[in-house]
Amino acid sequence: MHEKVANCRRDFLHKRSRELVDSYDAIVIEDLNMKTMSQCLNLGKSVSDNAWGMFTTFLKYKLENEGKLLVKVDKWFPSSKTCHYCGEINKELELSDKEWTCSACGCTIDRDYNASKNIRDEGLRLLALIA
Ligand SMILES: [Zn+2]
Structure with a gap:
């Protein structure tokens, strides 16, 4: 069950990152520290699973493969x-x-x-x- 959920999430993140990379030459994100954020906000394990980290990793390599840019805005x-x-x-x-x-x-x-x-x-x- 856990593996199925993880695969489903990964699949969604791959598809969504592909759509964004196909649509834009540069993508700007906030460089958030999700671990700290989940602790501060008591958001629990769902956020600390780090789907955001996985998503930004997918975005970064897909953009770079096409000569496009991921721009990270400082978390402060x-x-x-x-x-x-x-x-x-x-x-x-x-x-x-x-x-x-x-x-x-x-x-x-x-x-x-x-x-x-x-x-x-x-x-x-x-x-x-x-x-
Ligand atoms: Zn104003």
């Missing part, structure tokens, strides 16, 4: 705390805050959407440095 980059619209940093942001309002520009911000925009922009900035 404040992707969630920075307002994507104006650049203000919300020092009060808590892990439980899924949405917040920027004190500088007043925009209502979805945590994950905002973080993804900031990670993309930081990745583009890093790509420009090596181009």
Whole structure:
């Protein structure tokens, strides 16, 4: 049973990474430490199984095989705390805050959407440095 689940997961990660590598010339990810994260958030074994680590490994070698790039944004980059619209940093942001309002520009911000925009922009900035 455990082997079947593991194979199923690996298969999914291979397919999803292939789709992404076929669709993009560069992929930007946050360089997360999932072991620390699962301990901090009490997410349990499912996250510490490290599917994310496997996924990023698949992404990296598939991209490199095609001369494409995996860009890792530093784990200390404040992707969630920075307002994507104006650049203000919300020092009060808590892990439980899924949405917040920027004190500088007043925009209502979805945590994950905002973080993804900031990670993309930081990745583009890093790509420009090596181009
Ligand atoms: Zn703002």
